[in-house]
Amino acid sequence: MKKVYLIFFLLLGEACGNPEASFKELVVKDNLFYKDSLTVYSGYVFSEFDNGDISSKIPIKNGIPDGKWVAYGYDGEIVQSGTFKPIITGLVTLADLKQVSRINICDTNELKEHFIDIFIVCKALKKNVDKTNDKRFRDSLILLLKKRKIALDFNKINKITAVNIET
Numbered sequence: 001m002k003k004v005y006l007i008f009f010l011l012l013g014e015a016c017g018n019p020e021a022s023f024k025e026l027v028v029k030d031n032l033f034y035k036d037s038l039t040v041y042s043g044y045v046f047s048e049f050d051n052g053d054i055s056s057k058i059p060i061k062n063g064i065p066d067g068k069w070v071a072y073g074y075d076g077e078i079v080q081s082g083t084f085k086p087i088i089t090g091l092v093t094l095a096d097l098k099q100v101s102r103i104n105i106c107d108t109n110e111l112k113e114h115f116i117d118i119f120i121v122c123k124a125l126k127k128n129v130d131k132t133n134d135k136r137f138r139d140s141l142i143l144l145l146k147k148r149k150i151a152l153d154f155n156k157i158n159k160i161t162a163v164n165i166e167t
Helices: 002-017 135-147
Strands: 020-022 027-029 032-034 043-048 054-061 067-072 078-094 097-110 113-122 157-163
Touching: 078 135, 097 135, 135 157
Parallel strands: 020 043, 113 157
Antiparallel strands: 027 032, 043 054, 054 067, 067 078, 078 097, 097 113
């Protein structure tokens, strides 16, 4: 009987400890995901295909994508998976970008390919800016990451994007 109670409480804890919300339910404010305008969101967030099936599931911790995520195909198969690794910078200037609040490294696996997308989260940014081919920016970013002792295979960088929020 004790085993049944233990299993029940473990399952209950798992269910209560990992809330889920649709991207449609969340609000972006101050570069963070909020459940409403006052509550910073922590839990899983999912997106859906037009037919209502889940297309991706991403962990959010204190309003920031952080941890292992999964993207699904139309038949429910895993087509991509990876890990978000946020680095809180405070408000810094990185090359020509002002008010950079964090860098989020997205380590991705797709079939047999492995690559890294880097999101540069900026407070005042109105639209996404592709910085992949901006050598000055890339060099500044690599220097910052090396100073912070962030282990990264810089040859695996696929894309560098300045964003208001990682999505």
